[in-house]
Amino acid sequence: MVAGLSIFFFGYDQGVMGGVNTTKDYYETTMKFGHQAADGSPVYDDALLQGEIIAVYYLGCLFGALLGGSLGDRYGRIMTMGIGSAWAVVGATLQCSAQNADWMICARVVNGIGTGILNAITPVWATETAEHTSRGQFVAIEFTLNIFGVVVAYWLEYGTSFYGDGTSQFIWRFPIAFQILPLLLLAIVVWFCPESPRWLCKEGRDEEARYILGRLRGETGDDIGKAEAEFQDIRNIVELERKSASSQNYFKMLFGIGTGKLHTGRRIQLVIWLQILQEWIGIAGITIYGPRIFTFAGIKSNDVLWITGLNNITYMLSTLVCVFTLDRIGRRWTLYYGSVGMGVCCFLVAGFSRLTQDATAHSKITGYGGASTFFVFLFTVIFGATWLTVPWLYPAEIFPLEIRAKGNAWGVVGWSIGNGWLGLLCPVMFNALNEKTMYIFGAVNVITIPIVWALYPESNQRTLEEMNLLFASDSIWNWEAEKNYAILKEQNPELVQAAKRAHSTALDTETGLPTGPARASRNMSLDVNALNTTEMDNMNRSGKPELTSKI
Numbered sequence: 149m150v151a152g153l154s155i156f157f158f159g160y161d162q163g164v165m166g167g168v169n170t171t172k173d174y175y176e177t178t179m180k181f182g183h184q185a186a187d188g189s190p191v192y193d194d195a196l197l198q199g200e201i202i203a204v205y206y207l208g209c210l211f212g213a214l215l216g217g218s219l220g221d222r223y224g225r226i227m228t229m230g231i232g233s234a235w236a237v238v239g240a241t242l243q244c245s246a247q248n249a250d251w252m253i254c255a256r257v258v259n260g261i262g263t264g265i266l267n268a269i270t271p272v273w274a275t276e277t278a279e280h281t282s283r284g285q286f287v288a289i290e291f292t293l294n295i296f297g298v299v300v301a302y303w304l305e306y307g308t309s310f311y312g313d314g315t316s317q318f319i320w321r322f323p324i325a326f327q328i329l330p331l332l333l334l335a336i337v338v339w340f341c342p343e344s345p346r347w348l349c350k351e352g353r354d355e356e357a358r359y360i361l362g363r364l365r366g367e368t369g370d371d372i373g374k375a376e377a378e379f380q381d382i383r384n385i386v387e388l389e390r391k392s393a394s395s396q397n398y399f400k401m402l403f404g405i406g407t408g409k410l411h412t413g414r415r416i417q418l419v420i421w422l423q424i425l426q427e428w429i430g431i432a433g434i435t436i437y438g439p440r441i442f443t444f445a446g447i448k449s450n451d452v453l454w455i456t457g458l459n460n461i462t463y464m465l466s467t468l469v470c471v472f473t474l475d476r477i478g479r480r481w482t483l484y485y486g487s488v489g490m491g492v493c494c495f496l497v498a499g500f501s502r503l504t505q506d507a508t509a510h511s512k513i514t515g516y517g518g519a520s521t522f523f524v525f526l527f528t529v530i531f532g533a534t535w536l537t538v539p540w541l542y543p544a545e546i547f548p549l550e551i552r553a554k555g556n557a558w559g560v561v562g563w564s565i566g567n568g569w570l571g572l573l574c575p576v577m578f579n580a581l582n583e584k585t586m587y588i589f590g591a592v593n594v595i596t597i598p599i600v601w602a603l604y605p606e607s608n609q610r611t612l613e614e615m616n617l618l619f620a621s622d623s624i625w626n627w628e629a630e631k632n633y634a635i636l637k638e639q640n641p642e643l644v645q646a647a648k649r650a651h652s653t654a655l656d657t658e659t660g661l662p663t664g665p666a667r668a669s670r671n672m673s674l675d676v677n678a679l680n681t682t683e684m685d686n687m688n689r690s691g692k693p694e695l696t697s698k699i
Contacts, residue, residue, distance in 0.1 A: 150341050152293040153334040154229060154270040157236065159297025160327050161263055165202055166456065167305030171320040178317070179249045188450070189443065195575035197249060204253050206568030208239075208260020209267065210561050214398060216268030217557025224351075225273040225344045225553070229266060233335040236262025237328055244325035264564065268557040271544035276344040276552070277364060279374075280611040284474035287541045288467065295464040295532060302457040346549050346612070349382045357382070378611070382549070384642045385613040389550045392616075392674055396551050401558070409620045409674035410548055416558045418604060419543035423562030424569075425596050426539040429487065430494050430589030431531050432570040433578075434524060441497070441524060441583075447517060459525050466532030478608035479538050483600045486534025491593030493527035494586045496520075501583035539563070545607045546615045605629045613643050620674040635676045 168174050170190050175182040179201065181194040192198050212232070220228040239259025246252035271287060278286040304326060308319045345364070348357035358379050365374040392408045400406055404413025434441060442452045474482055500520035507513045539559070547555025577585045605618050605626050614633075617640065621632035637643075 150229070150334065150338050151270050151274045151290050153330050153337070154233070154266045155290045155294040156297040156300075157233075157327055157330050157334065158263060158267060159294035160301045160330070161236075161240075161259065161297075163298030163301035163460065164305070164323050164327070165205075167302055167309075167323065168320045169198065169202075170452075171305075171309070172315055173317050174320045177315075178247065179252060181249070192575060192579075195579050196572075199572045199575040201249065201252055201256060203568040203571035205256040205260040205263075206564040206571060208257040209264035210260075210564035210568070212261035212264020213268040213557040213560030213564065214264075214554075215261065216265030216560075217398075217554035219265070220269040220272060220553030220557075221347075221551060224347055225269050225276070226338055226341060228269040228553070229273065229338045230335060232262050232265030232269065233331050233338065234262075235265060237331045237335065238262070240324065240328045240331065244321045244328075260564075264557075264560055267560045267563070269553055271540050272553050272556045273344055275541070275544040275612065276346045277342070279365070281609060282475055283545065284479070284537070284541060284608065285471050287544070288470040288474050288537045291537045291540065292464060292467040292471065295460065295467050295536070299457070299460045299464050302460050306454055306457050345379075346382055346552075349379075349386055350549055354379075354383065381611060381613040381643055385549060385616065388643070388674070389548045389616065396554070398554060398558075401551060401554060409622075410616060411619050411622075412548065412551065412555065414624060415546050415555065415619055419539075419546070419555070419559040420562030420565070421599075422539045422542060422604070423559050424566035425592065425599070426535055427563070427566030427570050428589065428592040429490055429531070429535060429596065430527065430586065430593070431535070432567055433574050433585065433589060434528060441501070441586075442521060447521065455521065459528055462525055463528040463532045466529040467536060469533035470537050473533070474537060474541075475608060478606050479542060480600055480604060480606050482534050482538055483604075484597060486530055487593045487596045487600075489530040490527050490535070491590045493523045493530065494590030494593060496523045497527065498583045498586035498590070501586070505583075542604075542607060545612060546619065548616055549612070552612075602626060605633075616674060617643065620676075632676060636674065639676070640673070 172184050172190070175190055175192065175198070176184060179197070181197040181201075182190050182192040185191045212235075216228055216232060219231060236259060239255060239257075239262050242255035243252065243259055246255050270290075274287055274290060275283055301323060305319075305323045308322055311319055342360045342363070343356070345357040345360045348354070348360070358375065361375040361379050365371055365378065367375065389410070392410055396407065396412065401412045402416055404411060407413065442455055447455060470482070497520050500516045500523065504513055504516040504520060507516055543556045543559030544552070574585075577588070581588075602625060607615065607618070610618065614637070617636040618629060618633045620636055621629045623629065623632075
C-alpha cells in the first residue's frame with residue numbers, strides 16, 4: 149500500500165500535465181505560450197517555453213534522486229520516504245497556485261525534487277522487503293498503480309474541462325492540487341511500516357533485521373528457515389562488500405573508483421542508459437503529447453481528451469500482464485518482445501497518420517485515422533506489459549547493499565535525463581516533423597534489442613545478494629558475466645543459502661537451511677582466481693593443497 153501510494157503519485161504527477169497543456173487559461177492567459185485556434189484546438193506559439201516548463205520538472209527529479217539516495221543509505225528507507233512525501237506536498241502546493249511561467253518553473257523544480265526522492269527510495273524498499281522469487285511481480289503491481297495515477301489524472305481533467313465555459317482556472321488548478329491528497333496519506337502511513345531488514349543489517353542492527361525478516365517470510369510450516377537463510381546471506385554480503393570496496397560517494401561510484409570487483413561504474417552506466425532508452429522508445433511522447441498524436445490521426449479536438457483517457461485505461465490494464473510474466477520469462481525476454489512490438493507500432497502510427505493527412509475521401513480519412521489510433525493503443529499496451537516496469541526494477545536489484553539507494557538514484561537520474569531531454573525536444577520535434585517523430589522512436593526500439601542482449605545480465609530469480617557475483621566479471625559482455633557468476637556461485641556457498649533453499653528439497657528440520665555434506669568456505673571473494681592463488685601458496689608452504697577461507 150505504501151509503495152503503491154508513492155508510485156501512484158508519481159504516475160499522477162506525470163500524467164497531469166498532458167491535460168493541463170490543453171487548457172485555455174493555462175496556455176493562453178497564465179503561462180502565455182499559446183493561443184486557441186478557431187476550431188478550439190490549442191496553438192503553441194512558444195514551444196520552447198512549453199517544453200521548458202515540462203522539462204525543468206525532471207531537472208528537479210535528478211537532484212532529488214541524488215538527495216534521496218544519500219538520505220536513504222544514511223538514514224533509512226522509511227525516513228527518506230517521509231521526507232520525500234512532505235517535500236512533494238510543498239511542490240504541488242506551489243504548482244497549483246502558480247501565477248505565471250516563472251512561478252510554475254520554480255514550482256516544477258521543487259515538486260520534481262520531492263518526486264526524485266520518492267523514486268530513488270521506494271523501489272529499493274520494495275525489492276529489499278520482497279522475496280527474490282516474486283520480486284518482479286511485487287514491483288509490477290506497484291506500476292499498475294502508477295498507471296492508475298495517470299488514468300485518474302486524465303479522467304479528472306476530462307471532467308473538469310466541462311466546468312463553466314471552459315476558461316476557468318479551476319479546470320487546471322484543481323487537478324494539480326488533487327495530488328496533495330495521496331501525498332498527505334503517504335506522509336502519515338509510512339511511519340507505521342517496517343524498515344528494510346537489509347538496511348538494518350548494514351547499520352549493525354541485526355536483531356531488528358532478523359525480527360522483521362521473520363515477520364515478512366514467516367516462521368512456521370514450510371516457511372521455517374526462509375528468514376534465517378536470507379538473514380545469513382545478508383550478513384555475509386555486508387562483510388564481503390566492506391572488504392571488497394572503500395567508502396563510496398556519487399563521484400567514486402560513477403567512475404568505479406575504489407570499487408574493485410563490485411564494478412559499480414558499469415552498473416551505473418547500465419541503469420542510466422536503460423532509463424534513457426525507456427523514454428526514447430516513445431512512451432514519453434505518447435504520454436505527454438498523446439492529444440497531438442491523435443490530432444495527426446484525424447480525431448476532432450473535442451474527442452481527443454477522452455480518447456487519450458481511454459488509451460490510459462488500456463495502458464493500466466496491460467501492466468497486469470507483467471505481474472504474471474516478469475518472474476516467469478525474466479527481465480531480458482520481457483524487454484526483447486516489448487521492443488519488437490513497440491517498434492512495429494511506432495512505424496505504423498507514423499505511416500497511417502501521414503496517410504490520414506494526405507487522404508481526401510472521408511472513408512479513407514476515417515479508416516487510416518482509426519488504424520493509427522489502434523496502433524497508439526497497442527503501443528501503450530505493449531509498453532505497459534514490458535518496458536514500463538523493468539527499467540525501474542533493474543536498478544533496485546543490481547547494486548550492492550552498501551550503496552543500493554545511491555545506485556537506484558542513478559537510475560532516476562537516467563529517467564530524469566531521458567524525460568527532460570524529450571520534454572524539451574518533443575514540442576520542437578512534433579512541430580518540425582509532425583508524425584515523422586514516431587519514426588525516430590521506432591528506430592530506437594530496434595537499437596535496444598542488441599544492447600540488452602549484449603550488456604544486461606539477467607537478474608530474475610536471483611537474490612539481491614547474488615548480484616555482486618553476477619557483476620564481478622571484468623568483462624562488460626553478458627555471456628562472460630554469466631560464466632563468471634557460475635564459478636563464483638560455486639565458490640561462495642555462504643552467499644546463496646536463500647537461493648539454494650528455494651530449490652532444495654532436503655532441509656534441516658531445526659534451522660530450515662539446506663542439508664548436504666559439510667563444506668568449508670573456500671573463497672568468500674568476488675575474484676574467481678583467489679582460490680587458485682590461495683591453494684598455490686599453501687602448496688608452497690606445506691607441499692600439499694589446503695582449502696582455506698579467504699575473506
